[in-house]
Amino acid sequence: MNVRYQLKITRHFFVSLCTCITILSCSDQIQVARTLGDAPEIFPDYTFVTIPSNIAPLRFLLKDSLTTQAQARFEIQGQSVTVKAKDKQFKIAVSDWKKLMNGAEGQTLQITVTAKIENEWVRYAPFPIYIAREPIDPFIAYRLIEPLYETWNNMGIYQRNLENYTESAVITNNSTGKNCMNCHAFCMQDPDRMLFHLRMKYPGTLIMYDGAIEKLNTKTEKTISALVYPSWHPSGRYIAFSVNDTGQAFHASDPNRVEVFDAASDVVIYDREKHEIFTSADLFSDDAFETFPTFSPDGKTLYYCTAQKQSMPEAYEKVQYNLCAVTFDPEKRTIGTQVDTLYKASDNHQSVSFPRVSPNGKYLLFTLSGYGNFSIWHKDADLYLLNLQTREAYPLEAANSPDVESYHAWSSNSSWVVFSSRRIDGLYTRPYFAHIDDNGQAAKPFLLPQKDILIYNSSLTSYNIPEFIKGKIAYDSYTLSDVAVNKPEHYIIFNPE
Amino acid sequence: MMLKKRIHSSINKDCRLHKSNIFQLFIPFLYWLLVWTGLFLFLQTNGKYHFYYIEQNQLFLFDTHYIITTLQHPAGFAQLLADFCMSFYIRPYGGAVWTSLMLTLIGIFTSAILKKRSPHYNRFILSLLPIVLFLFILFDYNYQYTGIVAYLIMLCLLYLYVHLKNDAIRLVYACFSTIVLFWGTGSVIIPFIISILLWEILKKTQRAYLFLLPVLVAALFLGIYTRLTSVEQCKTLLFSNYFTEVSLSDAWYNFFWICMPVSLLITALYQPGLLKRSIRTGLSGLQLLAIGLLYWLSFTKYTHQEFSFYNELDYYMRNGQWDEVIKRYGETTDTKNDLYDCCLNIALAEKQVLTDSLFYFNPHGIRSLYLQWNQSSISASLLNELYFSMGHIALAQRMAFEANVNAYGYSNPRMLKRLVQTNLIFGTYDVAEKYISILEKSIGYRSWATQQRHFLRNDKNVENDPLLGQKRKCIPAENFLSELTGLDVDLKKIIRQNPAHKQTFQYLSALYLLNKDMDNFKELLQTYYGTEVLPALPKSFQEAVVLLSEDEIGYWRNFQVPTGTVGRYNGYRKKVLDERYSMNTLKTTLEKEYGDTFWYYALFIELDPTGQDETDANPKSHPH
Numbered sequence A: 001m002n003v004r005y006q007l008k009i010t011r012h013f014f015v016s017l018c019t020c021i022t023i024l025s026c027s028d029q030i031q032v033a034r035t036l037g038d039a040p041e042i043f044p045d046y047t048f049v050t051i052p053s054n055i056a057p058l059r060f061l062l063k064d065s066l067t068t069q070a071q072a073r074f075e076i077q078g079q080s081v082t083v084k085a086k087d088k089q090f091k092i093a094v095s096d097w098k099k100l101m102n103g104a105e106g107q108t109l110q111i112t113v114t115a116k117i118e119n120e121w122v123r124y125a126p127f128p129i130y131i132a133r134e135p136i137d138p139f140i141a142y143r144l145i146e147p148l149y150e151t152w153n154n155m156g157i158y159q160r161n162l163e164n165y166t167e168s169a170v171i172t173n174n175s176t177g178k179n180c181m182n183c184h185a186f187c188m189q190d191p192d193r194m195l196f197h198l199r200m201k202y203p204g205t206l207i208m209y210d211g212a213i214e215k216l217n218t219k220t221e222k223t224i225s226a227l228v229y230p231s232w233h234p235s236g237r238y239i240a241f242s243v244n245d246t247g248q249a250f251h252a253s254d255p256n257r258v259e260v261f262d263a264a265s266d267v268v269i270y271d272r273e274k275h276e277i278f279t280s281a282d283l284f285s286d287d288a289f290e291t292f293p294t295f296s297p298d299g300k301t302l303y304y305c306t307a308q309k310q311s312m313p314e315a316y317e318k319v320q321y322n323l324c325a326v327t328f329d330p331e332k333r334t335i336g337t338q339v340d341t342l343y344k345a346s347d348n349h350q351s352v353s354f355p356r357v358s359p360n361g362k363y364l365l366f367t368l369s370g371y372g373n374f375s376i377w378h379k380d381a382d383l384y385l386l387n388l389q390t391r392e393a394y395p396l397e398a399a400n401s402p403d404v405e406s407y408h409a410w411s412s413n414s415s416w417v418v419f420s421s422r423r424i425d426g427l428y429t430r431p432y433f434a435h436i437d438d439n440g441q442a443a444k445p446f447l448l449p450q451k452d453i454l455i456y457n458s459s460l461t462s463y464n465i466p467e468f469i470k471g472k473i474a475y476d477s478y479t480l481s482d483v484a485v486n487k488p489e490h491y492i493i494f495n496p497e
Numbered sequence B: 001m002m003l004k005k006r007i008h009s010s011i012n013k014d015c016r017l018h019k020s021n022i023f024q025l026f027i028p029f030l031y032w033l034l035v036w037t038g039l040f041l042f043l044q045t046n047g048k049y050h051f052y053y054i055e056q057n058q059l060f061l062f063d064t065h066y067i068i069t070t071l072q073h074p075a076g077f078a079q080l081l082a083d084f085c086m087s088f089y090i091r092p093y094g095g096a097v098w099t100s101l102m103l104t105l106i107g108i109f110t111s112a113i114l115k116k117r118s119p120h121y122n123r124f125i126l127s128l129l130p131i132v133l134f135l136f137i138l139f140d141y142n143y144q145y146t147g148i149v150a151y152l153i154m155l156c157l158l159y160l161y162v163h164l165k166n167d168a169i170r171l172v173y174a175c176f177s178t179i180v181l182f183w184g185t186g187s188v189i190i191p192f193i194i195s196i197l198l199w200e201i202l203k204k205t206q207r208a209y210l211f212l213l214p215v216l217v218a219a220l221f222l223g224i225y226t227r228l229t230s231v232e233q234c235k236t237l238l239f240s241n242y243f244t245e246v247s248l249s250d251a252w253y254n255f256f257w258i259c260m261p262v263s264l265l266i267t268a269l270y271q272p273g274l275l276k277r278s279i280r281t282g283l284s285g286l287q288l289l290a291i292g293l294l295y296w297l298s299f300t301k302y303t304h305q306e307f308s309f310y311n312e313l314d315y316y317m318r319n320g321q322w323d324e325v326i327k328r329y330g331e332t333t334d335t336k337n338d339l340y341d342c343c344l345n346i347a348l349a350e351k352q353v354l355t356d357s358l359f360y361f362n363p364h365g366i367r368s369l370y371l372q373w374n375q376s377s378i379s380a381s382l383l384n385e386l387y388f389s390m391g392h393i394a395l396a397q398r399m400a401f402e403a404n405v406n407a408y409g410y411s412n413p414r415m416l417k418r419l420v421q422t423n424l425i426f427g428t429y430d431v432a433e434k435y436i437s438i439l440e441k442s443i444g445y446r447s448w449a450t451q452q453r454h455f456l457r458n459d460k461n462v463e464n465d466p467l468l469g470q471k472r473k474c475i476p477a478e479n480f481l482s483e484l485t486g487l488d489v490d491l492k493k494i495i496r497q498n499p500a501h502k503q504t505f506q507y508l509s510a511l512y513l514l515n516k517d518m519d520n521f522k523e524l525l526q527t528y529y530g531t532e533v534l535p536a537l538p539k540s541f542q543e544a545v546v547l548l549s550e551d552e553i554g555y556w557r558n559f560q561v562p563t564g565t566v567g568r569y570n571g572y573r574k575k576v577l578d579e580r581y582s583m584n585t586l587k588t589t590l591e592k593e594y595g596d597t598f599w600y601y602a603l604f605i606e607l608d609p610t611g612q613d614e615t616d617a618n619p620k621s622h623p624h
Helices: A003-026 A096-102 A477-486 B002-055 B064-071 B076-086 B094-117 B126-137 B146-162 B165-201 B206-226 B231-238 B252-266 B277-302 B305-320 B320-333 B340-352 B377-388 B393-405 B413-426 B429-437 B448-454 B458-464 B466-472 B487-498 B503-512 B517-530 B539-548 B554-558 B565-577 B581-593 B598-604
Strands: A032-035 A059-063 A066-077 A081-087 A108-117 A120-123 A127-131 A140-143 A154-162 A167-172 A180-187 A189-198 A204-209 A212-217 A227-230 A238-250 A257-272 A276-278 A290-296 A302-310 A322-329 A340-343 A351-357 A363-369 A382-387 A393-395 A405-410 A416-421 A431-435 A462-469
Touching: A032 A154, A066 A096, A081 A096, A120 A276, A140 A189, A140 B598, A167 A477, A180 A227, A180 A238, A180 A462, A189 A227, A204 A477, A212 A477, A227 A290, A238 A290, A238 A302, A238 B393, A257 A302, A290 A351, A302 A351, A322 A351, A322 B146, A351 A405, A351 A477, A382 A405, A405 A462, A405 B458, A431 A462, A431 B340, A477 B206, A477 B231, B002 B094, B002 B126, B002 B305, B076 B094, B076 B146, B076 B165, B094 B126, B094 B393, B126 B146, B126 B252, B126 B277, B146 B165, B165 B231, B165 B252, B206 B413, B305 B320, B305 B340, B320 B340, B320 B539, B340 B377, B340 B503, B340 B565, B377 B413, B377 B503, B393 B413, B413 B429, B413 B448, B413 B466, B429 B448, B448 B458, B458 B466, B487 B503, B503 B517, B503 B539, B503 B598, B539 B554, B539 B565, B539 B598, B565 B581, B565 B598, B581 B598
Parallel strands: A032 A120, A257 A290
Antiparallel strands: A066 A081, A066 A108, A108 A120, A108 A127, A140 A154, A140 A462, A154 A167, A180 A189, A189 A204, A204 A212, A227 A238, A238 A257, A257 A276, A290 A302, A302 A322, A322 A340, A351 A363, A363 A382, A382 A393, A405 A416, A416 A431
C-alpha cells in the first residue's frame, strides 16, 4: 500500500465523516406539523416582560408535561440563536445572550418555541421580551432565610451579580454563632455605605462607611427597642430608624398564616458623627405607632408610616397606617413640626408600609394592604406608586399579582424596582424586577434569572429584603465577623433636644 | 527417586505455605466478620429506634441544587455520602447494617495501616479503639454521621498513602490528599496530616521534615478559608466538633481525632527487639483495659436510656401504631417524663380513649398532655404531632416548620411530609406541590410523595380522604389568632367547627381535668352532654361529676353516672375521712386502689407552681 493510496483513504474517511456530520446536523431541521396560536407556558413567565440589556441570560422551562423534545429560537436585530431544551429547560449560553443583547436597548427579542408533543412537532406563537433603554444596577443584596415562624438555623446576607449568575455571601451566621442578622440597608445604593443588625448572640448594628466599620449598641433607656427599620440620609451622616415592640401570632385559618404586629413603635434619627439619636414629638408619640422612616433623595423630607394606637394584638386588624412626611434640615439637625399626610390609607380601610422614594425624587413606591405593617405575610399586599408632584397614588397593576408583593427597592437610575413576591408558590418570596417608565407605569416584571431555574423549586429559602447596589460590596465576611464578634461596641445616647 | 522425593517435598512445602496463607487470610476475615456481626447485633438491639429517629435529621436528594449547595462547603462530600447512607436508616435493619459496616471498615483500615507499620504486632485490639469511640458518639443526637463518613474517607486515603513506596510520590500524594480532604471531609485533615508526619518519623524516612509540606498546605488552605469566611468558622472546622451543632459541641468529640496518631505511637513500641515479650503482653492487656474503660465512659456519657425509649415511642407514633405506643408505655419500668406522656396521650386521643384512660397512667400535671415549646426541634416535632391530633392544623403546620428549619441537613423528611399534609388540608396546593417534588427526589419517600399528587388541586379527593378530609373539617370557618386567649378557646372553636373530630374534645376536657379547672369543665359538660360530641360520660368525666356533686348534691344524677362509680367514690371518701390526719400514709394507701381516678389526682397531684400548668400560651414571640 503506497503513501498516495493511504492519503486517498484518509481523504475519503474525512469526506465521509463530514457528510455524516452534515446529515446529522440536517436532522435538526424539524418538520413542524402544527402552529399554535398561543405562546408556550413557561417557568418563569418571561413572556412579554421588559428587561435591561445588561441582565444575565433568561433561562426558562417549558411547562408542557407532554413535551419530549423542544427548541427555542431567540431572534433580535437580524441575529438568531437556537437553543435545544435539556430536561425541558432552555439554557442559552452566556456568550450567545451577550451577543444578542449587544446594542439591543429599545429593541424586542422574539422567542419562538417548537416542541415535540406526542410524536409531532408543534410551533408555539412567538413571544416578545422587551429590552429597555435603561440599564439596571449590576448587583442586588438580599438575605437568604427560611420563611420563618420563630426559630431559624442558617441565614446570611448575600450579593448577586445581575449581569451573570454569581452569588456570594457577604456574611452568614456561621461566622457569628448562628445568630440572627437582618435589615441590611445602603446609602443611595452605595455598596461602601451599608448597615445591618445582629440579634441574639453578639447583638448590635454594624455600620460600614467608606471602608470603616463600627459596631453599635443601639439600646437606650428612652427607646422601646434597639434600632430596627433603617433608611440612610443621602448625605450618609444620618440614618432614620424605627424602634418597635414587635410580636407575632399565628392565624388559625387565614391564608396569611402569620401575623406580625407592633404593640408600640417610634421613629428616631441616628447621627452617625455624634453617636446619638434624636427625634420629634410627632415621630415619638405615645398615641400613635410610627414606623418605616425613609428619607427623600434630597434629604430634606422624612417620610414615615403612622397609625392610631390600638390595643394589640386583639385589635390587630384595626391598625391602619397612613403615609406622612415631615421636613428635615440636615444642617441644623431639626425635624419639622408640620405633619403632611400624603396618603391617608385608613380612609379606605387600608394600610401603607415600606415607603421608598425613587432616587430622582418623582415617585414614592409603597405596599398597600388591608391592615398592619408586616405586609410580607399579607396576601392582599400590592405595590402602589405615589406621584410626588401630583400626589396621585395608583397600583402598579402590571407588577402586582393575586399573592403578596411587598418589600421593594429602587435602582439608582429610578428605572427599575426590585420587589419580593410570593406569587410562585404562595410561601417562598422571590425577587422580581419591574421597569418603571417616565410616566410611572410598570412593565410586566421578570423573576431573577438563574443558571438553573429549577433552583426555585428545590430552594427552601426566601429572598428577603432585596436591595439594589451600584457595585460589589467590598466588606468581607472575615472583617465583618471580626468586628461583630471581637471589637468593642459604641453605645449610642438618646438626645431629646 | 531423589527427584521424586524433592518434588514431593516441594509440593508439601507449597501446601504448607498455601495453608499458612489461607490461615493468615482466614483469621482476619473471621475476626472482622465477628466484629461486624457483633456490632450489627449490638446496634440493632440498642439503636434500632435511634436510627429511625436520626434518619429524619438528614435528607438525600437526587437534585442538582442540593448536591451543588452541599458540595460548596467543607465536608460537603462527606455530608452527601452520609445523607445518602442515612436514607436507608428508615428501613428495618438499615441503620444497623450501614453503621456496623462503616465501623467495621474503620477497624479494617486502621488494622491494615497499623499492620503496615509493624507487621509483627497483633493490631486487632488497637484497631478496635476508633470503633469503640465512634460507636457511642454516634448515639449522641448532636453528632452528625458526616463525621464518621469523613473519618472513613480519611482512613482510605491514609491506607493508600502507607502503601506508596516512593518517598516523592508519597509526598505529592499527601499534599494532594490534604487538599481533597480539606474540602471533601473538613476537619479530618488534622488527624491525617499528623498521622502522615508521625508515619514518616517512625519510619525514619530520610528528610522526613519534607513531610511538613502537607501541614503547610493544610495551613495555607485553612488560612485562605479563614480569610474568605471568618475566624469562628475556621476554629470550628479545625476540630472534630465540626460535625456537631456549634452550640452543643463537646470537647470529648476531639478525643478520637488523636486516635490514629496514638495508635501509630503504640505500634512503634512493638518493633522487634524493642520490648520484652512479657512487657508487650502486658501492654496489650493495658490496651484492652483502656478500650474497655473508653467503652464504659462513652456508654455512660452518650447512651441515654430514657431518650432511646422516646425514640421507640416516637417511631410508633410516626407510623400511627397507637396500640404499640400504649402497650410499650404500659410495659416500661423507666421513670416517666413529659415526652413519654405526650406520646401516650396522643395515642390515647387517636384511639379516642383519652378521657377514659386519662388517669390510668398517673399523669403528673398538664405537661403530661401539653408540652411547652422550648424552641428545640424535639419539642417542635412532638408538638406538631400533638396539634395535628387535636385538629389545630395551623399550629401543627407551624411546629412542623419550626422542626424542619432545625434539621441538620437540607431538610427533615418527616416534617416535609407533614407540611405536604397540612398544605393539602389548607388547600395551598402550590407549596404542597413544591414539597412533594422535593420528596419525590428522595430515596425513602418517593412513592409516598407521588401518591399525594392525587390530592393536588382536587378538593374532592382531599375531602374524601379519611385523614385529610377529617382534618380539613377542623379548619375554623372564622379565623382567629391561635392561642391568643388560650388553647382551650381555640379547641372550643374547632369542636364547634367539626364536632365529629373526637380528639379535639378529648384534649379540651383532659386539659380542664388535668388543670383541675372545674368551672370550665362544668361548662363544657353542660354544653356538650347529650350531643354528638358527648353522648355519654367517659370514666374520668363520671369521676369529676361525682366530685362536683359534693357541692351540688345529686348533680351526678343529671348525667346518668353509674351507681358503681358513685359507690366507689363513697368508699374513696370514707377512706380519706378515716385517714385524713396522716396524708402520706393515705396517699400510699389510696394510690393502689384509686390511683387511676380523677379523685386521687385532684387530691394528691399538685399543679406546677411556676404557672406552666395553664392552658394559656403566650402569643408573643419574635418575628424575623
